[in-house]
Amino acid sequence: MINWKNTDTLASYQELANVKRVNLAEAMSGEQGAERVKNYSVSMTEGLDYNYAAKEVDDTVIDALAKLADEAQLVDKFEALYNGEVINTGENRLVLHHLTRGQLGDKVVADGVDKRAFYVEQQEKIADFANKVHAGEIVNGAGEKFTTVVQIGIGGSDLGPRAMYLALENWAKKNGLFKMEAKFISNVDPDDAAAVLNAIDVAHSIFVLVSKSGTTLETLTNESFVKDALKNAGLDASKHMIAVTSETSPLAKSDDYLAAFFMDDYIGGRYSSTSAVGGAVLSLAFGPEVFAQFLEGAAAADKSATNKDVRKNAALLDAMIGVYERNILGYPATAVLPYSQALSRFPAHLQQLDMESNGKSVNRFGEPVDYVTGPVIFGEPGTNGQHSFYQLLHQGTDIVPLQFIGFKNSQIGTDVVIQDSTSQQKLCANVAAQIVAFACGKSDENRNKNFEGGRPSSIIIGEKLDPKTLGALLAHYENKVMFQGFVWNLNSFDQEGVQLGKVLAKRVLAHETDGALKVFSDLLNI
Numbered sequence: 276m277i278n279w280k281n282t283d284t285l286a287s288y289q290e291l292a293n294v295k296r297v298n299l300a301e302a303m304s305g306e307q308g309a310e311r312v313k314n315y316s317v318s319m320t321e322g323l324d325y326n327y328a329a330k331e332v333d334d335t336v337i338d339a340l341a342k343l344a345d346e347a348q349l350v351d352k353f354e355a356l357y358n359g360e361v362i363n364t365g366e367n368r369l370v371l372h373h374l375t376r377g378q379l380g381d382k383v384v385a386d387g388v389d390k391r392a393f394y395v396e397q398q399e400k401i402a403d404f405a406n407k408v409h410a411g412e413i414v415n416g417a418g419e420k421f422t423t424v425v426q427i428g429i430g431g432s433d434l435g436p437r438a439m440y441l442a443l444e445n446w447a448k449k450n451g452l453f454k455m456e457a458k459f460i461s462n463v464d465p466d467d468a469a470a471v472l473n474a475i476d477v478a479h480s481i482f483v484l485v486s487k488s489g490t491t492l493e494t495l496t497n498e499s500f501v502k503d504a505l506k507n508a509g510l511d512a513s514k515h516m517i518a519v520t521s522e523t524s525p526l527a528k529s530d531d532y533l534a535a536f537f538m539d540d541y542i543g544g545r546y547s548s549t550s551a552v553g554g555a556v557l558s559l560a561f562g563p564e565v566f567a568q569f570l571e572g573a574a575a576a577d578k579s580a581t582n583k584d585v586r587k588n589a590a591l592l593d594a595m596i597g598v599y600e601r602n603i604l605g606y607p608a609t610a611v612l613p614y615s616q617a618l619s620r621f622p623a624h625l626q627q628l629d630m631e632s633n634g635k636s637v638n639r640f641g642e643p644v645d646y647v648t649g650p651v652i653f654g655e656p657g658t659n660g661q662h663s664f665y666q667l668l669h670q671g672t673d674i675v676p677l678q679f680i681g682f683k684n685s686q687i688g689t690d691v692v693i694q695d696s697t698s699q700q701k702l703c704a705n706v707a708a709q710i711v712a713f714a715c716g717k718s719d720e721n722r723n724k725n726f727e728g729g730r731p732s733s734i735i736i737g738e739k740l741d742p743k744t745l746g747a748l749l750a751h752y753e754n755k756v757m758f759q760g761f762v763w764n765l766n767s768f769d770q771e772g773v774q775l776g777k778v779l780a781k782r783v784l785a786h787e788t789d790g791a792l793k794v795f796s797d798l799l800n801i
């Protein structure tokens with residue numbers, strides 16, 4: 276029997292506040308520190324480990340977090356989710372993104388349809404379409420092959436797929452699997468669409484219109500922008516556009532598209548990279564086999580998230596340490612710092628994933644909660660960030676927990692030895708150095724040069740960023756956010772907080788404003 280309870284009503288949560296704090300600088304020094312780095316590690320999937328040696332935890336804290344995870348029934352709730360319970364209470368929907376990459380539990384039938392079969396059918400249709408485009412069986416009006424794919428979408432219909440594309444672009448080129456270049460148009464700023472259109476050859480481009488709802492202002496505006504450009508080039512837009520949407524959306528039955536692929540209301544936008552939303556663009560860019568490997572990696576991480584033992588379940592442990600940092604230690608933010616240029620847009624994706632899911636102050640029943648919930652998420656790849664905002668992370672008045680991601684090997688493999696080390700070694704040396712610098716600090720008589728230390732971080736260490744590890748990484752964070760939402764008794768799968776601004780913007784455009792809104796409208800020349 277599952278109980279949905281607020282965090283502060285749980286006995287184990289109350290106990291957590293009394294658990295002795297860890298002195299991180301001490302714990303990470305000398306032999307003791309070395310032992311922690313060796314032992315405080317859990318495998319996420321093959322070739323990917325989560326190391327939490329530099330977090331402010333020890334066995335006692337982990338035991339207390341395990342108790343809270345048990346009392347909050349986190350793994351049971353995950354099980355209920357993948358077995359098809361209505362977890363998205365706000366919108367009365369199931370939450371089925373895990374089914375796009377595997378069947379973790381029971382068959383889930385909704386609206387009379389076996390949902391796993393539905394998602395697989397869409398994957399197969401996309402694979403068939405992509406193969407035909409690559410083989411030159413689906414061609415443009417002049418009978419020529421398409422060379423470029425342009426995704427038009429915003430939020431979840433942009434950030435995840437874009438981050439995944441960028442993460443695999445160089446890997447695919449290196450491995451001879453690069454089929455089509457992908458570009459993305461998201462912003463309603465006309466400069467976004469114009470710049471992309473200027474940079475491509477429209478006659479050889481397929482546009483993927485992605486909108487789950489089929490009603491998003493930015494996306495529909497950009498569709499018209501692109502259709503105009505196609506028309507001006509003397510091309511038939513319907514021969515250049517495909518749609519990814521839900522079957523119930525206004526776009527679903529339109530003749531305006533060469534093909535349409537579907538997801539459904541049970542896949543939240545920010546959880547849609549493994550559905551047709553990511554599937555279409557990634558299969559066109561790299562081929563369906565690469566997309567299948569990506570799903571395989573995600574499925575493996577999902578499987579490991581079903582483990583009841585917090586020490587063997589990286590997503591659960593990461594989530595629980597995050598809750599401890601947020602609610603007990605009182606830290607307001609978390610930075611995600613991939614030491615991998617390929618993951619340049621991954622933090623942007625996580626911003627939406629985490630903050631749109633858990634940035635809430637009412638519980639899943641709509642009642643206010645008396646505790647803090649999701650942290651602010653931000654990040655940039657290292658080492659670039661080191662030369663930017665790390666000053667505050669090292670010496671600022673707030674402590675910001677850090678999530679490093681690093682890989683032993685580069686994707687392309689081209690490297691140079693300068694002063695006895697490769698660039699890849701320099702990259703990895705920096706991440707190792709940062710972890711210890713943040714944790715241990717360094718005392719100096721000059722206060723300006725003093726480092727307090729005690730600044731916690733974790734690191735996900737991988738062999739190499741490839742489709743499988745990328746899929747696992749993506750699923751890890753999705754599952755982490757899900758577990759945290761469960762702890763906080765939130766509905767992590769709706770996003771009412773984005774509505775008000777949209778409503779007001781419509782009012783501005785209809786000139787139905789007064790007061791401050793009217794003056795801003797005038798100031799901005801609307």
Ligand SMILES: O=P(O)(O)OC[C@H]1O[C@H](O)[C@H](O)[C@@H](O)[C@@H]1O
Binds near residue numbers: 431489490773
């Ligand atoms: O895919 P769409 O229906 O066009 O939605 C695109 C995005 O816009 C909405 O405002 C939500 O904030 C996002 O969660 C969603 O991913």
